[in-house]
Amino acid sequence: MVIGRSGAFLLKSACVLNRTIVIAFSCLACLSAQADTIHLKNGRTIFADSTHENKGKVEYQVGDDTYAIPKTSVDRIDSGGAPVRSGRSSQDEIAISAPVEDISRSGEVQSKLFRDGHIDPMAISEIEAMGNSELMAAALFVAGRFEYNNGNRDLAIGYLQRGLRFAPENPAMLHLYVATLLSLNRGQEAIQYAERATRLEPSSADAFNLLGAAYFKTDHTEDAIRAWQRSLKLRPDPSVQAMLDKAMREKNAESDFSEADSGHFALHYEGKQTSTALRREILDTLESHYNSLVGELGVAPRQTISVSLYKSPGWSGAVYDGKLRIPVDGLTGVTSELSRVLKHELTHAFINQITHGRCPQWLNEGVAQALEPKTISSVGRQLEQLYSDHRQIPLSALEGSWMGFSNSQAYVAYYEGLAAVEYIRDTYGMSDIQRILQRLGDGASTESALRSTIHGGYADMEDGVADYLKRSYGSSN
Template sequence: MVEREPSKLGVAGSNPVSRSRSFHRRTATLRCAQGISGREVARLCRVVLSLLFIIIIIYTATLLAAQDFATHNQRGVDLSAQGRHREAIAELEKALALAPAHPVVRRNLAHAHGNVASSLLQERAFRDAAAEYQAAIDLYSEEPRFHMGLGVALLGLREADRAVESLRWARNLNPKEGQVYRLLGEAYFQRGDMREAVGAWQEGLRIRPGDRDLERLIAQAEGERKVDEEYRRRPGHHFNLRYVGEVREEIGREILQLLERAYEEVGYNLNHFPRQEVEVVIYSDADFQRIMGLPGWVHGAFDERGGRIRIPVRGIKEATDLRGLLYHEYTHVVVREVTGGRIPTWLNEGLAQIEQRTPMDGAVESVRQLAARGKLPSLQNLKDPFVGLTGPEASVVYAVSYAATKYLVERWGLWDIQRLLRRLGEGVSFDVALKETTRLTLADFEREWVTSFGRGE
């Protein structure tokens, strides 16, 4: 019997039973390892498929959102081109919600707000215009036009400090734009800073040499500086009176007393009492002409730009009714504060003449004669400032303004007039405010008023 070599039967030093057990353990371990690997692979496959599915969903949603964003943006651009700026804003806001950081959408939306603001500015809706310009700046602050428009709106609101800040931004963004220096000077002027105002206008002249408007403004500011330095001053409770030396002390005292009475009486009639002190200046005739440049028939003016009542000495000397002159000009102060300047001139001047309480029978009769001859000027043509008129022409338009306003007040009452003025100050157009008050359009009101004249009422 041949004996096998131990090396052929197993590991040296081991027996056949031990070798067999070791083999089975290795085989079981291999099978176990193969089974776990399969489950992990399956699970990994499921995870991968889930991730791919999620990626596909996200990609699809992103693609659809991008398509929606582009659609809303294009609609907004098209609506802006058609002048439908508020509708454009609605579409562009949808685009912005889908792409909040997209620079093109932000610029488009900013310009839409800027276009709305520009329209509001033309309507003298200064507060609403300022809000729209600020919205435009918040979206895209590098456009100088937005800062300049905001400055104009703030000037209209008489917020001079904020106007200066906004107009400085506009100047820094576009230092070659001459108009911004004119407006910046206006802001300084409104703030009472004549030196800075002159400096801004002189800088504008370097950019636009020979600009007569800027030259006029510089001369006016220099005149105001002279007034500040040379005129006497008499402070009151609601007014600050300054007057040239040729006005006697007792006249200055009387003027201030009349103005304080106007504050109470006009304020009661129009239901508004200004909080800020009103500046009143009695000029020498030469200074008045140099600063204001108004025709000789003008005996006084409320300068909305500077917020001052300005009266030449001849206006005091020639006035048959000093009280009426002061009440007239102070009425313009109150109307300006209530309406923000959003009022047709015929109504503004009509209210001022009613408040001055000077007998106007001759004026009413002249209007009646014009109506009888069919020569009455339309109120629609009397909405803009009465500038460039001769004395006789001014007499006609002032008489028509008085007669039409008198009919309005007597027919509907002061309470309705107060409400009409407040609505104008809220930004409502005059046509809408008039219809709310009288249920008439301007054309219908004018027809009714002229008819009443024909009946001798």
């Protein structure tokens, strides 16, 4: 097997990143070991920083808050490795992978596009100067695929948009563009391109898989089911089958839903399964959090936020994936824990609208945790040691999805994101977090948004977070 210069660079980078992550997770074993998972007899799951029994109750801590539940309602407690997440899991999300097909003449441009392991814009300009549309389309496709595979989805979008001007009906270009839009939660934009791809290639399982994902992310569940069924008929695939099963469960759950409306939320619920009082309390809680977030983030979403209440939906904990989904099994009212989780997930809805789906994961989760509110105080010393040894996971490596992370890996990632957000907020003010989100929404890369706001990129951020942790949690404190 022959590996070109860019391929060798990617392999080297991957090896370095993997070693960094392994070291970081080893150093934070004691941190992640603090997390417990409480499994309730009604099927729900609670992620806690720590638990202990006291007079017939299980008391558990989430951040700075302590809660208690009757021991009789607990099935078991698993110690260690649970992430600080509010119900979101890899099973709750739609997995989007880049199509594997290539584009004509990509081999001719592959070796010309890279300089020091990165895409060279000058090389693309030189190819464009040749006046060959097919060759230019190939160059932009290769550049877009490279940036997509490296987690730089905003850069990928830019290359692929240009590429579509040169090859508007090329299936490979369309498939990769749709996958990139979906990875940025821009499902509505993706639909027209996904539909075009299926018209051009009606026998492509990949095209119908991407179309199904675009429909599902935009709440067109029945259309998603038909697209995924067509994909599976063309080519069996376990991952597509899993997404189809998820869509079918959701369709069945929503088959007898009723609707209610408030000023900012469209509520869908199973009419016979949720009481009027519970629905009213959930909406009141969401409205209260909405008003708080408008002040904290400095903007009000333009679009109504869709909320669905489910009975036995197949997952535990609220989750936001374009719609705020809340399981209500066993609930008679809004507990303090549920209120905290609702604010966390509602923050994701705000950020998605502010940034148009362009927010890096570490910032998205960091802001959502900070506004719950949650702090890093319980693990500050461990984080400080990790950063002082220069063994943290680089924030640039936490931009994309964490779906492939184990529970302990996600635990570390969540706390690093929270630490970074606390550093920005406490050093520069919440207004600078608002400006970073707004710049991302305007199309800036994360590096550019940071530099234009706090006057430093990722390298400066890493140093700043390390100094912040040392001041706050170092051995002298």
